[in-house]
Amino acid sequence: MPRTKQFDEKEVLNKAMELFWEKGFHATSMQDLVTQLGINRASLYDTFGDKEALFEAAFQLYRQTNGGVIQGLFETEPSVKEGFQKLFQMAIDESVQDGNRKGCFVVNTITELIPGDEKIQSLLLENTINYEKLFTAFVQKGIQNGEINAIKNPNEIGLMLYALFNGIRVLAKVDPNPEKLKSIMKSGLSVLD
Amino acid sequence: MPRTKQFDEKEVLNKAMELFWEKGFHATSMQDLVTQLGINRASLYDTFGDKEALFEAAFQLYRQTNGGVIQGLFETEPSVKEGFQKLFQMAIDESVQDGNRKGCFVVNTITELIPGDEKIQSLLLENTINYEKLFTAFVQKGIQNGEINAIKNPNEIGLMLYALFNGIRVLAKVDPNPEKLKSIMKSGLSVLD
């Protein structure tokens, strides 16, 4: 009976993600979204709700996409040291290649929307703890397979590497210099030796 | 001849800094500033110029204050390892004690205003490079006084510690847990051993 949608919902959400990722929540206006997404105002509201709901959907899409990549890398990579190196190198490459200097959507959101809305705040906390566990477990795996000295504390090292990962994403926004970022990675990963 | 100012310029700028620091550039309105600063709209514009100029002045005040503290610490602290530990502990304490979860004004500004205005962008780059040099030079000092093994690369380590410093400020915003942050510090500073 009804008229069919003239746009692909996933495609549109992807564009919204890019926009919020680049400009942040407050600096992105609904007008920006209407223009860039190429769909009508009313369709935007009918499909995704208000600005906050759309942002949250876009953020979740980012989490899902990136989280999947990292989890996949950790699961398939037999060497833990190489796994971490690949992960950091991926982040560095992304920063260096991104002409828009978007940085990391998660980091951007943490710094922009805390303090603030409680919903997004708990989402950010949950996300962080997930990543910390992922990092820690991967270090643990390295200890179990003998790659990493069993004296090391996997929790401490996992947390540290995740913090460093975030720090790199901040610095890469100011100065996307591959050599410099590689130095940081090298020195950071030396804690695994 | 003229009527004298009824407010202390430095005091007002300090309040503006707090507000921008907590909410960021875009989420802070001129109305917020007028209300919180307790001075008149016209006085605000006459004294500091427009919103952008006021933000920049507030940001410079933050840089000046914080940069002075760090530089002072590095100059007076005889032990490099202890110096770094004190620095990180200061950042952790600040994060844990700050009920408003403001985080670091520099990190917040990097993630909010890049990409964007070129003026603030080059200011941020200059600031970052300054800090990196400061960190690197302090590691160098540790090598010279025999505290740190001369095999180490001071540039790599300095950059890494500065990246980690920024990462901690991000994570502390999501989860200001002192034990966790201390673990990160401990593991990070182990590169100096």
Add this chain to the structure above:
DNA sequence: TTTGTATTGGAATGAACGTTCTGAAATAGA
């Protein structure tokens, strides 16, 4: 082809935005 329902385009809403303006108030020097 007709009918019913969801989508669409675009105008319209009122509030909030950054900024400017005007006139009254206040004070240091003459």
Add this chain to the structure above:
DNA sequence: TCTATTTCAGAACGTTCATTCCAATACAAA
């Protein structure tokens, strides 16, 4: 005390904000 000059209070400016509304449109089922 008078005068010159600046600050101050608050209204007013034109834009932009997020959101809603209303016909007009388009399409699946009858």
